[in-house]
Amino acid sequence: MIRLDKIQKKYDLGDTEVAALHEVSFEITAGEFVAIMGPSGSGKSTLMNIIGILDNATGGTYYLEDYDITALPDKEQARIRNTHFGFIFQSFNLFPELSAMENVMLPMSYAGVAYNERKKRAAELLDQVGLSHRMSHLPTMLSGGEQQRVAIARALSNKPNLILADEPTGNLPTDKGQEVLDILTDLHKQGTTIVMVTHNDAQGEMAQRVINIRDGLLASEVRR
Amino acid sequence: MNMKEDLTLSVRAMFLSPIESMLLILGLALSIGATASGFGMFGKAVEDGKQMLKLSEFREIVVRPKESAEDMLQPLVETSEDDDFNLDFEDLDAKSVSPAISYSYISSRTRLRINTSALLERIANREQPPEVQAEPQTEQSAQPTSPADAGQAQAAQPQQSQPQDGRPPEPSLEDLATVEGPEPTVDELAGYEVSDEFFMAMNINAAQGSVFTAQDVANGSKLLVLGANVAATLYEDGEAVGRQIASFDRIYTIIGALEETGTVYDDMFFTPSELASDSTGAQAARGPTGGGNESLHFSVDDATQLESAEAQLTSWFDSIYGVGMVSISVPREEAEAIISRNEKIAIITLVLALAGLLIASVNVSNILYSRTLRRRKQIGILKALGATRRDVFTMFLSEGGLLLVVGAVFGIAIVLAFSQILSSANGEGSFNYLAVALGVLVSSIITLAFTVVPALQAAKVPPAEAMRVE
Ligand SMILES: Nc1ncnc2c1ncn2[C@@H]1O[C@H](COP(=O)(O)OP(=O)(O)OP(=O)(O)O)[C@@H](O)[C@H]1O
Numbered sequence: 001m002i003r004l005d006k007i008q009k010k011y012d013l014g015d016t017e018v019a020a021l022h023e024v025s026f027e028i029t030a031g032e033f034v035a036i037m038g039p040s041g042s043g044k045s046t047l048m049n050i051i052g053i054l055d056n057a058t059g060g061t062y063y064l065e066d067y068d069i070t071a072l073p074d075k076e077q078a079r080i081r082n083t084h085f086g087f088i089f090q091s092f093n094l095f096p097e098l099s100a101m102e103n104v105m106l107p108m109s110y111a112g113v114a115y116n117e118r119k120k121r122a123a124e125l126l127d128q129v130g131l132s133h134r135m136s137h138l139p140t141m142l143s144g145g146e147q148q149r150v151a152i153a154r155a156l157s158n159k160p161n162l163i164l165a166d167e168p169t170g171n172l173p174t175d176k177g178q179e180v181l182d183i184l185t186d187l188h189k190q191g192t193t194i195v196m197v198t199h200n201d202a203q204g205e206m207a208q209r210v211i212n213i214r215d216g217l218l219a220s221e222v223r224r
Numbered sequence: 225m226n227m228k229e230d231l232t233l234s235v236r237a238m239f240l241s242p243i244e245s246m247l248l249i250l251g252l253a254l255s256i257g258a259t260a261s262g263f264g265m266f267g268k269a270v271e272d273g274k275q276m277l278k279l280s281e282f283r284e285i286v287v288r289p290k291e292s293a294e295d296m297l298q299p300l301v302e303t304s305e306d307d308d309f310n311l312d313f314e315d316l317d318a319k320s321v322s323p324a325i326s327y328s329y330i331s332s333r334t335r336l337r338i339n340t341s342a343l344l345e346r347i348a349n350r351e352q353p354p355e356v357q358a359e360p361q362t363e364q365s366a367q368p369t370s371p372a373d374a375g376q377a378q379a380a381q382p383q384q385s386q387p388q389d390g391r392p393p394e395p396s397l398e399d400l401a402t403v404e405g406p407e408p409t410v411d412e413l414a415g416y417e418v419s420d421e422f423f424m425a426m427n428i429n430a431a432q433g434s435v436f437t438a439q440d441v442a443n444g445s446k447l448l449v450l451g452a453n454v455a456a457t458l459y460e461d462g463e464a465v466g467r468q469i470a471s472f473d474r475i476y477t478i479i480g481a482l483e484e485t486g487t488v489y490d491d492m493f494f495t496p497s498e499l500a501s502d503s504t505g506a507q508a509a510r511g512p513t514g515g516g517n518e519s520l521h522f523s524v525d526d527a528t529q530l531e532s533a534e535a536q537l538t539s540w541f542d543s544i545y546g547v548g549m550v551s552i553s554v555p556r557e558e559a560e561a562i563i564s565r566n567e568k569i570a571i572i573t574l575v576l577a578l579a580g581l582l583i584a585s586v587n588v589s590n591i592l593y594s595r596t597l598r599r600r601k602q603i604g605i606l607k608a609l610g611a612t613r614r615d616v617f618t619m620f621l622s623e624g625g626l627l628l629v630v631g632a633v634f635g636i637a638i639v640l641a642f643s644q645i646l647s648s649a650n651g652e653g654s655f656n657y658l659a660v661a662l663g664v665l666v667s668s669i670i671t672l673a674f675t676v677v678p679a680l681q682a683a684k685v686p687p688a689e690a691m692r693v694e
Pocket residue numbers: 011013018019020038039040041042043044045046047
């Protein structure tokens with residue numbers, strides 16, 4: 001599904017350059033559950049950004065379904081992010097001005113889904129993550145766990161092929177984190193590809209494959 | 225309304241920072257209001273100027289005797305008898321000096337005192353001394369008249385009609401003419417004595433009846449032509465043409481009512497100039513207001529020929545009355561000076577308003593830019609969820625646009641308030657509303673241009689901002 005070939009990422013800080021990734025190459029097959037692990041500052045988030053085309057690599061080639069998408073125009077990149085990927089962030093990243101329902105509806109509006117259709121699907125998704133009674137609540141009125149479940153519903157709104165989750169449980173107490181993980185495992189069972197960054201070894205065990213990163217290099221890879 | 229969620233987001237964000245939004249709107253409203261008012265004032269000045277110069281008065285050259293005030297500047301200098309002169313009807317022949325002059329007429333202000341029944345009654349009372357009136361009838365009939373009494377009463381009557389103590393002679397009852405028909409609603413009218421070409425020069429036609437002719441003027445016919453308002457209000461029934469009016473010992477016939485002109489002429493009457501027919505003695509008979517204020521008017525079709533016609537008239541009058549004896553003026557020149565001054569004032573106001581608009585726009589731009597900085601993360605998330613650069617640009621431009629629309633609405637309210645203040649000061653519409661609309665449009669475009677910059681900045685925020693953890 002995704003193939004990275006010698007991907008490099010250097011941050012230009014004016015007088016110095018920080019190399020966050022050195023020639024990382026690996027592949028993600030459809031239907032996989034991949035965990036990315038490594039110490040703080042090793043480049044996990046940088047790698048996630050590149051996989052999710054939130055950032056462009058400064059070297060190497062990115063293949064999506066065998067197409068070279070290393071340097072696509074903004075509009076195409078936005079479309080891929082919108083319809084192929086679903087993002088789940090450590091700090092939830094919901095819009096505080098919008099209700100749970102509206103947060104879930106938002107990515108569908110960029111996909112051109114009609115209002116009523118958006119609304120219907122958002123209600124279904126919120127129901128699916130167990131929040132049918134919280135649809136018109138603003139994020140500030142929801143607990144952390146509930147907020148992250150809204151974020152998952154939002155990530156699923158355009159039926160993505162790939163879920164990218166950067167430390168999705170990092171801001172949650174253990175039991176709420178477990179709820180989120182259960183949802184992800186369910187999604188994986190239904191056929192969704194998942195790439196998740198985690199610091200937690202136990203969570204890593206749930207993945208089929210663990211990629212260890214150290215100082216911007218692929219240190220080791222464990223398959224189960 | 226089913227907005228896209230990113231716009232809902234924008235609108236709610238604006239309500240969540242109400243003070244900032246209100247300051248922005250206030251700034252925009254004031255500057256749009258001021259700019260649009262500036263445009264409206266300028267438009268009005270130009271429009272009024274054009275309108276004013278279209279009036280027939282401003283295609284005329286006016287000739288008057290030199291002001292008597294000027295004579296007083298040199299009272300010690302020996303003055304000849306000829307100094308005290310009036311222009312006369314024959315001077316209208318000066319028309320022939322230039323082919324550009326199409327009409328000429330003589331004009332002087334006058335008033336018409338109407339012999340109303342109230343006036344007649346008052347004079348009748350004055351002629352009957354109060355003693356005689358108060359004398360009881362019963363006493364006269366009951367007692368056989370004593371010779372002394374009878375003689376006194378008879379002597380009293382003729383005594384009364386004699387002028388007393390050198391007072392000016394009052395018109396006596398039998399001198400006053402009277403007419404049949406309904407009573408006019410007023411006892412005095414203001415108007416002009418003019419010669420026949422006045423109506424052609426001013427291009428005013430009769431709406432009813434007719435105006436008087438050269439023949440009428442030459443004959444000294446006692447005719448009246450009424451301005452539109454006078455014609456409509458002089459009699460209670462609104463009918464005037466064909467009726468007669470008595471003034472002192474004369475009877476005037478109303479032969480025409482003029483069409484409405486929107487000028488002072490609507491409230492005036494016009495009667496054939498007596499200078500055209502009268503002997504010199506008539507001057508005195510016309511009473512205290514007649515005479516002395518005659519002016520000759522020469523009217524051209526094409527305003528550009530005013531200057532050459534003026535020069536030709538000047539040399540004509542100089543050759544007859546001597547250099548500098550008459551004053552020749554072109555009202556258009558004075559009007560043009562006033563109009564150009566008004567336009568300049570309007571332009572200065574407009575420039576000041578535009579300066580205000582610029583300051584407000586820069587501020588709007590600044591605040592929107594700082595909003596962009598504060599919202600980098602939000603923009604990053606929007607992009608991660610599928611927003612294109614264009615989507616973000618549109619969203620931020622819409623925010624500016626929304627502020628602008630609300631600001632423009634309040635701005636228009638300010639324009640209306642200004643207009644109210646100005647029109648209560650000068651009694652008429654004070655703005656050209658087409659120009660106001662243009663002003664709103666121009667200031668909106670300028671402000672929108674200033675919101676483009678921060679919107680472009682917002683569109684450039686990278687999607688990776690979404691991943692950053694503070
Ligand atoms: N925008 C940036 N500009 C400059 N340097 C950056 C930027 N983002 C990341 N880096 C640097 O790149 C390296 C990798 O950062 P990254 O965020 O990928 O680490 P991480 O593995 O996600 O760490 P953590 O576990 O703390 O989230 C770090 O040295 C970091 O300082």
